[in-house]
Amino acid sequence: MTVSWSVDLMTLIKMESYLHTPVDFFINKLAFLGICYVSSTSSKMLSDFLKKQKSISCLGWTTQYFFSSLGLTECCLLAAMGYDQCATICNPLLCTAIMSPTLCVQMVAGSCITGFLGSFIQLYALLQLHFCGPNVINHFFCDLPQPPILSYSDTFFFQLMTSVLTVIFGLTSVLVIMISYVLVIMISYGY
Secondary structure, eight states: OHHHHHHHHHHHHHHOGGGOSHHHHHHHHHHHHHHHHHHHHHHHHHHHHHOSSOOOOHHHHHHTTHHHHHHHHHHHHHHHHHHHHHHHHHOTTTHHHHTOHHHHHHHHHHHHHHHHHHHHHHHHHHHTSOOOSOOOOOSSSOOTTHHHHHOSSOOHHHHHHHHHHHIIIIIHHHHHHHHHHHHHHHHHTTO
């Protein structure tokens, strides 16, 4: 259902000329991220429902860190959408000059690069940990908090990197969105 809805939304945005605004461009990219989210976790989950032996290899759970990069990319895209809405409402006459198609593509590319770089840093920190033998994780996919619990090495560096990245991505995105909403409210009430 998620893939179908996302493909329909992407097709609608592509077909209708009045949906070729910057915000629709960002919504199109968020719909694509939705497809990637589903395909990065659901395929393994659905295959495990049909098997008696539910296991994932080390390579399998490292590829599921693709899910983390999608989440970080989404944070950056939502901040970019906040900036777009602020530019649209605060400067309606200059909106098309401020939010040019080139800038929108650069914002999306920057979001993807930043999200994948942040996820790669987490994956690198995780791969520095040492594991022994098969272990059991009681989840349908290998999310970020589970593998360090199974490690017999010191996880301080991994926990530190995860905390720093969470603060950088989470707080920065929320801060950009909050500032854009404050500016919109100030403009709306004539401040």
